[in-house]
Amino acid sequence: MSTNPLCTLGSALRVATLALLILASSAAAQVTQVVSLRGHVQTLRVYGTPGHTPIIVSSGDGGWLHLAPHVAALLASKGYFVIGFDARGYLESFTTGGTTLRPTDAPVDFRTLAALASGGTERKPVLVGVSEGAGLSLLAATDPVTRQAVAGVIALGLPDVNELGWRWKDALSYLTHATPAEPTFSTAAIASRLAPAPLAAIHSTHDEFVPLPEVQRILAAAREPKRLWIVPAADHRFSDNLAELDTRLLEALAWVRQQGP
Secondary structure (H helix, E strand, O other): OOOOHHHHHHHHHHHHHHHHHHHOOOOOOEEEEEEEEOOEEEEEEEEOOOOOOEEEEEOOOOOOOOHHHHHHHHHHHOOOEEEEEOHHHHHHHOOEOOEOOOOOHHHHHHHHHHHHHHOOOOOOOEEEEEOHHHHHHHHHHOOHHHHOOOOEEEEEOOOOEEEOOOOHHHHHHHHHOOOOOOOEEEHHHHHHHOOOOOEEEEEEOOOOOOOHHHHHHHHHHOOOOEEEEEEOOOOOOOOOOHHHHHHHHHHHHHHHHHHOO
16 A cells, blocks of 8 residues: 655654654753654754744754854743754765765755744744855745745855765865865855745854855845844854844844744
8 A cells, every 4th residue: 555755744743743842841951853854864953842933043064063052042042942953964964975965955854844843833934044054044945835834044154155965074174164075056146036035144244264245245146035134253153242143133033023924
């Protein structure tokens, strides 16, 4: 007897949502939950109470550290239900030999994450991405079907060139600031396809990986609604001015929600 793949996906999401309801008991607590994306297991970090307004926070290609956990914890403390997605783990899981993610893969995978974050409600998650995670979030939301499942994109330290694979040798890029030798995509080339979903970008004045003119060029290529916040900070991680980053992030989130129907 054949099995309807949509029913199978729906059942899997219901089971995963039930697990999240059991595990995510408070905003202060972070728990982990596994989900399969096209047969590749991903570890999610879950904060807050399921059923509250959902947000998906995607990390940079350094993994789940530094800015992404800070952002996830902040948003959970404000009452949001947050699913944390490790972009490096995601890229690495699909990188084998000469095979990496394809640009058409991210929309499918983020659609699965969006359904999980919504938990059967009508609430659409905002995609909040850090660096590589910002690029992947933007890429995913340019797909017409995925765009209907999300409320918009907030990009922190958004680069133009983003990789589609990750291997341990690519860690050298953290020192050289060069793009890893993997297939890539350009956010400037696709930014115009995000509308009518809103794009909010928050950028450091002294980003050592993504110069300010780069994100300004990406925003220039995007269509309305769009908005850029510039935060005086020493580096890509806003490390010496997290307080202002937090304020601008909450402003950006409110602005994105105002653009919705």
